[in-house]
Amino acid sequence: MGELAAEKHVQYILSVEKKKDSFESVVMEHLRMNGAYWGLTTLDLLGKLHTVDVDQIVSWIIKCQHDSGGFGGNIGHDPHILYTLSAVQVLALFDKLDVLDIEKVSNYVVGLQNEDGSFSGDMWGEVDTRFSYIAICCLSLIHRLDKINVEKAVNYIVSCKNLDGGFGCTPGGESHAGQIFCCVGALAITGSLHRIDKDLLGWWLCERQVKNGGLNGRPEKLPDVCYSWWVLSSLIMIDRVHWIDKRKLVKFILDCQDMENGGISDRPDDAVDVYHTYFGVAGLSLLEYPGLKAIDPAYALPVDVVNRMFIGRKLKKEF
Amino acid sequence: MASSDEENRQWIPFQQRPEWSDVTPIAQDDGPNPVVPIAYKDNFVETMDYFRALYQADERSPRALGLTTEAILLNPGNYTVWHFRRLILDALGADLHRELDFTETIANGNSKNYQLWHHRRWIAEKLGTNATSKELEFTKKILSLDAKHYHAWSHRQWVLEALGGWENELYYCDELLEEDIFNNSAWNQRYFVITRSPILGGLKAMRASEVNYTVKAIVAYPENESSWRYLRGLYKDDDHMWVNDPQVSSVCSKVLSAKHNFVFALSTLLDLMCHGFQPSQEFRDAVDALGTPDSDERGSDLATTVCSVLERVDPIRVNYWRWRKSKLFQAV
Numbered sequence: 001m002g003e004l005a006a007e008k009h010v011q012y013i014l015s016v017e018k019k020k021d022s023f024e025s026v027v028m029e030h031l032r033m034n035g036a037y038w039g040l041t042t043l044d045l046l047g048k049l050h051t052v053d054v055d056q057i058v059s060w061i062i063k064c065q066h067d068s069g070g071f072g073g074n075i076g077h078d079p080h081i082l083y084t085l086s087a088v089q090v091l092a093l094f095d096k097l098d099v100l101d102i103e104k105v106s107n108y109v110v111g112l113q114n115e116d117g118s119f120s121g122d123m124w125g126e127v128d129t130r131f132s133y134i135a136i137c138c139l140s141l142i143h144r145l146d147k148i149n150v151e152k153a154v155n156y157i158v159s160c161k162n163l164d165g166g167f168g169c170t171p172g173g174e175s176h177a178g179q180i181f182c183c184v185g186a187l188a189i190t191g192s193l194h195r196i197d198k199d200l201l202g203w204w205l206c207e208r209q210v211k212n213g214g215l216n217g218r219p220e221k222l223p224d225v226c227y228s229w230w231v232l233s234s235l236i237m238i239d240r241v242h243w244i245d246k247r248k249l250v251k252f253i254l255d256c257q258d259m260e261n262g263g264i265s266d267r268p269d270d271a272v273d274v275y276h277t278y279f280g281v282a283g284l285s286l287l288e289y290p291g292l293k294a295i296d297p298a299y300a301l302p303v304d305v306v307n308r309m310f311i312g313r314k315l316k317k318e319f
Numbered sequence: 320m321a322s323s324d325e326e327n328r329q330w331i332p333f334q335q336r337p338e339w340s341d342v343t344p345i346a347q348d349d350g351p352n353p354v355v356p357i358a359y360k361d362n363f364v365e366t367m368d369y370f371r372a373l374y375q376a377d378e379r380s381p382r383a384l385g386l387t388t389e390a391i392l393l394n395p396g397n398y399t400v401w402h403f404r405r406l407i408l409d410a411l412g413a414d415l416h417r418e419l420d421f422t423e424t425i426a427n428g429n430s431k432n433y434q435l436w437h438h439r440r441w442i443a444e445k446l447g448t449n450a451t452s453k454e455l456e457f458t459k460k461i462l463s464l465d466a467k468h469y470h471a472w473s474h475r476q477w478v479l480e481a482l483g484g485w486e487n488e489l490y491y492c493d494e495l496l497e498e499d500i501f502n503n504s505a506w507n508q509r510y511f512v513i514t515r516s517p518i519l520g521g522l523k524a525m526r527a528s529e530v531n532y533t534v535k536a537i538v539a540y541p542e543n544e545s546s547w548r549y550l551r552g553l554y555k556d557d558d559h560m561w562v563n564d565p566q567v568s569s570v571c572s573k574v575l576s577a578k579h580n581f582v583f584a585l586s587t588l589l590d591l592m593c594h595g596f597q598p599s600q601e602f603r604d605a606v607d608a609l610g611t612p613d614s615d616e617r618g619s620d621l622a623t624t625v626c627s628v629l630e631r632v633d634p635i636r637v638n639y640w641r642w643r644k645s646k647l648f649q650a651v
């Protein structure tokens with residue numbers, strides 16, 4: 001088993017940002033806001049966030065905001081809740097949320113809640129428990145959760161619970177580790193973890209670990225590094241992470257590194273990308289791998305960033 | 320299929336098309352960080368530059384529709400292009416059946432794309448029940464290539480609930496499970512059908528026949544996580560019935576005595592005992608036959624022995640089974 005090639009991963013992330021002319025970055029152009037979140041959070045976990053130009057990134061983010069308050073995936077793209085959360089998360093990393101008109105951003109998110117408590121992704125109305133998480137996480141980070149009907153939002157998420165204890169994208173949808181992360185994360189942030197059948201869900205989640213140590217997202221699917229994050233963070237939030245073999249999972253993630261050029265792939269020997277590099281490093285952080293900052297399993301941001309946002313705020317109020 | 324070379328030869332740059340001479344293309348603004356001249360594929364760049372121009376001018380015209388077709392073919396993930404396309408379709412009152420065909424073409428390239436499914440739902444919503452059979456056929460086609468396709472299943476469930484078409488759905492689940500009894504998506508759909516179909520009468524009405532079906536599936540492949548969880552789900556609203564139904568305990572016993580792939584049988588037996596099931600000597604003997612327990616456990620109760628066996632045969636989850644064992648003592 002190799003070590004974490006931290007320095008190589010830093011170089012890889014920085015090089016991706018520079019390669020704007022590559023085919024990948026053109027195809028991904030519309031979701032650059034997500035890419036910024038994945039890349040910058042990885043850099044922060046690796047202790048290298050100071051190597052980027054904060055002002056440049058912040059002014060780009062502001063340019064992606066629409067009059068509605070929502071953010072697009074890049075300049076000139078329509079607003080969507082996916083990119084709105086990424087924008088807020090990146091600004092949180094830099095402690096720059098004060099550049100935002102908080103009421104405007106929160107009004108955009110609040111406007112996406114439907115009568116049944118669910119959330120749409122944008123004005124076109126697609127509904128998915130992913131959007132419930134995104135809305136709740138985003139509003140919590142800007143301290144405006146009180147602007148939505150939390151009880152209805154929670155009830156909708158609970159209505160997506162399945163016989164195996166997991167959650168799907170809509171009521172009756174198959175349990176899937178990615179959706180489970182979203183539902184558990186939203187329930188954690190709203191203080192509703194008691195609505196989960198923790199033992200049943202915990203067992204389903206630990207059944208996701210396969211022989212080579214990796215985790216899959218559904219029964220009989222291949223293991224994938226991104227599920228390290230979704231399954232692990234869910235297990236941590238419901239306090240059942242000791243049910244999996246952590247050592248084997250660490251080895252699986254480390255085996256997915258490109259030791260020469262940096263980056264992490266979905267499975268050993270596949271091509272690396274920023275997305276899996278983020279999920280690999282974030283997963284290792286949850287596994288308390290030495291040298292990495294701790295990451296918060298619900299907000300998907302470094303713990304010190306989350307503490308700054310919530311504890312710092314309480315103190316300010318007191319004074 | 321045309322090679323990309325051929326495609327390039329057929330492709331005429333917008334600058335050379337007379338019908339586009341009135342449009343000034345707009346390049347992507349990459350923000351305050353001016354980048355070196357971008358070298359992506361030229362047709363891609365030019366198409367997007369013209370798209371930006373029409374999008375900013377909000378030109379909802381037939382040629383704009385054609386342009387979004389080209390842009391989506393080049394990059395089906397670009398959600399802004401899809402959004403604009405819907406505005407154009409609305410403005411033109413376009414034929415939505417033809418639009419279904421277009422999404423099918425895109426799906427042939429890559430069907431794992433949120434935009435495509437979202438667009439498809441938007442069309443089907445407008446067509447209403449006129450779209451039911453087409454949507455069921457479309458998802459069936461996608462599922463024939465990838466039977467666990469998450470988007471396709473989610474679309475299909477939406478079609479059934481919003482537009483109907485439940486008549487053959489249980490039969491469809493049978494078909495898929497016959498192909499692959501391990502298909503968790505098909506088991507999930509089966510549960511969806513028996514609990515939600517307006518024509519089957521719900522879980523209670525379906526329970527007896529579903530238990531029969533599931534027990535057979537379990538006996539054939541006892542290592543199948545999905546069928547065991549489905550069996551438990553059939554008693555979701557009635558733990559008492561689950562503990563006392565002889566079909567449940569007997570399928571555990573059958574699998575245990577075969578001594579192969581018995582992890583889920585053991586864990587089900589454990590769950591049953593935790594809910595008050597009183598095992599017969601037959602169970603004790605079957606579990607003892609799975610291996611000699613540590614000497615200090617000889618004579619301990621059956622639930623403890625079951626946990627010990629599970630710790631041994633499922634070592635990756637040893638902590639889970641240890642926790643289950645510790646809970647037994649807490650209960651006492």
Ligand SMILES: [Zn+2]
Nearest residue numbers: 224225226266
């Ligand atoms: Zn992945």
